[in-house]
Amino acid sequence: MRxxxxxxxxxxxxxxxxxxxxxxxxxxxxxxxxxxxxxxxSQAHIMADTESLGEAGVxxxxxLAAAPETERRVRVPAITDPRGIDFAVYRRLxxxxxxxxxxxxxxxxxxxxxxxxxxxxxxxxxxxAPIRGEHLAYGDTGVVIYSNSxxxxxxxxxxxxxALAAALTGRTPRYGYHLDACRRGTRRYRLTAxxxxxxxxxxxxxxxxxxxxxxxxxxxxxxxxAVPDSDALKHFGTALASFGSVALFHMPGITAEEPAFSGSxxxxxxxxRAEIEAFLARYAAPDDNVDxxxxxxxxxxxxxxxAVARALDGRRVHPDTTVIVATSPEIKHAADRMGxxxxxxxxxAVVAQGICFYQSYAREMAEANGWxxxxxxxxxxxNIIGGYGYRPTLASLERCVDSAVAGRVL
Amino acid sequence: xxxxxxxxxxxxxTVAGTALVAADNFSARYDLDxxxxxxxxxxxxxAGQSYADRILVLDTVKGGVATAWMLHEMKxxxxxxxxxxxxxxxxxxxxxxxxxxxxLVDRFExxxxxxxxxxxxxxxxxxxxxxxxxNRDS
Numbered sequence: 001m002r003x004x005x006x007x008x009x010x011x012x013x014x015x016x017x018x019x020x021x022x023x024x025x026x027x028x029x030x031x032x033x034x035x036x037x038x039x040x041x042s043q044a045h046i047m048a049d050t051e052s053l054g055e056a057g058v059x060x061x062x063x064l065a066a067a068p069e070t071e072r073r074v075r076v077p078a079i080t081d082p083r084g085i086d087f088a089v090y091r092r093l094x095x096x097x098x099x100x101x102x103x104x105x106x107x108x109x110x111x112x113x114x115x116x117x118x119x120x121x122x123x124x125x126x127x128x129a130p131i132r133g134e135h136l137a138y139g140d141t142g143v144v145i146y147s148n149s150x151x152x153x154x155x156x157x158x159x160x161x162x163a164l165a166a167a168l169t170g171r172t173p174r175y176g177y178h179l180d181a182c183r184r185g186t187r188r189y190r191l192t193a194x195x196x197x198x199x200x201x202x203x204x205x206x207x208x209x210x211x212x213x214x215x216x217x218x219x220x221x222x223x224x225x226a227v228p229d230s231d232a233l234k235h236f237g238t239a240l241a242s243f244g245s246v247a248l249f250h251m252p253g254i255t256a257e258e259p260a261f262s263g264s265x266x267x268x269x270x271x272x273r274a275e276i277e278a279f280l281a282r283y284a285a286p287d288d289n290v291d292x293x294x295x296x297x298x299x300x301x302x303x304x305x306x307a308v309a310r311a312l313d314g315r316r317v318h319p320d321t322t323v324i325v326a327t328s329p330e331i332k333h334a335a336d337r338m339g340x341x342x343x344x345x346x347x348x349a350v351v352a353q354g355i356c357f358y359q360s361y362a363r364e365m366a367e368a369n370g371w372x373x374x375x376x377x378x379x380x381x382x383n384i385i386g387g388y389g390y391r392p393t394l395a396s397l398e399r400c401v402d403s404a405v406a407g408r409v410l
Numbered sequence: 411x412x413x414x415x416x417x418x419x420x421x422x423x424t425v426a427g428t429a430l431v432a433a434d435n436f437s438a439r440y441d442l443d444x445x446x447x448x449x450x451x452x453x454x455x456x457a458g459q460s461y462a463d464r465i466l467v468l469d470t471v472k473g474g475v476a477t478a479w480m481l482h483e484m485k486x487x488x489x490x491x492x493x494x495x496x497x498x499x500x501x502x503x504x505x506x507x508x509x510x511x512x513x514l515v516d517r518f519e520x521x522x523x524x525x526x527x528x529x530x531x532x533x534x535x536x537x538x539x540x541x542x543x544x545n546r547d548s
């Protein structure tokens with residue numbers, strides 16, 4: 001790779017061992033993907049939940065953090081993805097003191113780098129939305145696909161170590177979605193149905209994601225007649241990224257970039273009501289008992305929180321069912337101030353901040369609480385959670401709430 | 411004479427071991443019980459099988475960034491694949507292999523899930539971009 005004088009100095013250790021680790025890691029990844037150089041980034045978004053880091057990851061960070069402050073401080077604003085523990089509710093969810101202690105160590109060490117603990121996967125809705133053409137090192141797949149597609153920013157999926165490395169060097173290897181050549185459409189789909197709610201936007205993302213099945217595919221979705229709102233494209237994008245590892249999509253006339261195709265125009269695949277219903281049916285479990293109903297993945301916007309509050313007003317969650325609503329600290333504070341949290345909690349539901357269900361020791365929570373049947377309006381969550389031993393059902397927010405009150409899948 | 415296959419230059423040290431192959435995809439978060447060291451996702455073609463110390467041969471990588479940390483954590487506990495062979499990976503697996511010091515190669519001529527068979531004895535040289543099947547003749 002072509003390096004600037006400053007990058008060579010980092011690699012030689014002249015700016016300390018922390019930045020030498022960071023740029024060495026970036027060069028290894030960059031060479032794997034044939035990157036010619038590094039590109040400056042304006043922000044980094046670091047996924048660092050302790051279920052993923054484990055003791056080994058936290059100890060690694062603590063080792064880096066032993067360097068002097070000038071050698072370890074991030075060079076661009078660096079923010080965090082959801083954490084594993086909300087200290088206010090973790091005991092109620094069956095998480096342990098040992099998990100909370102590891103979480104506190106991770107928080108403490110990330111702060112020593114100057115990382116801002118935003119604990120969110122909806123930073124594009126709540127912290128600072130990227131600008132078209134802005135190069136970033138973002139570390140949640142849903143954040144990346146939304147920023148690339150809806151906003152026209154430029155990021156690859158950056159896992160926690162790579163996003164931290166980008167924050168420490170202020171750049172990232174220039175490959176993949178930093179390059180014009182990778183941003184052209186490779187597959188064409190046409191929507192022929194009206195998408196009714198967020199669970200169906202997620203289902204649509206899941207259908208296209210499974211069909212694409214590769215990080216390097218860029219689907220173009222035509223036929224979207226009514227402009228979807230931010231929450232709709234949030235659920236669509238996160239499911240597309242989850243089921244297909246896709247990092248960029250185009251919706252002509254709606255998303256940021258005109259979707260030039262790579263090579264000759266592609267055949268169109270229609271997706272209609274039958275395909276959406278078939279996708280939802282894969283997760284159907286009529287009349288089964290429901291142990292836990294989860295609203296997150298991605299964390300809820302203020303509008304989604306308000307919709308949950310409206311659906312639960314004046315109702316009680318069934319005593320054998322737990323309802324968990326997870327959002328970012330910013331939205332939680334707003335929900336507290338606007339009385340939404342108290343309306344939701346009056347039903348018996350739990351409102352957590354700064355976490356996401358699948359990043360919060362989901363297997364251990366299932367074992368501690370005896371949870372198996374999970375219901376959610378998040379297609380991303382149903383895709384992930386099967387590996388943790390859950391049997392998930394995907395349904396609209398309203399059906400999820402009705403089922404939580406009844407204690408069985410309606 | 412062992413079968414010799416070329417691929418893109420990879421990441422990590424040269425290793426040898428036994429292949430575990432499936433025409434399926436991979437995510438450390440979605441697919442594994444990392445404590446038990448087995449594939450836990452019921453619909454995965456390797457469900458119930460141990461990945462510890464095997465050379466995993468799979469198609470591609472599924473969504474999710476957690477694998478970048480998790481490979482490092484798995485290696486620290488010693489319950490980890492010996493190497494990873496894919497048709498084509500996403501950035502997360504490459505980042506995870508680089509961070510965790512694991513061996514990873516991809517981009518072969520042909521489909522790796524057809525070329526390799528479970529039980530093949532393989533030698534993977536990422537620096538040269540070469541994989542040898544040691545127990546089959548060309």
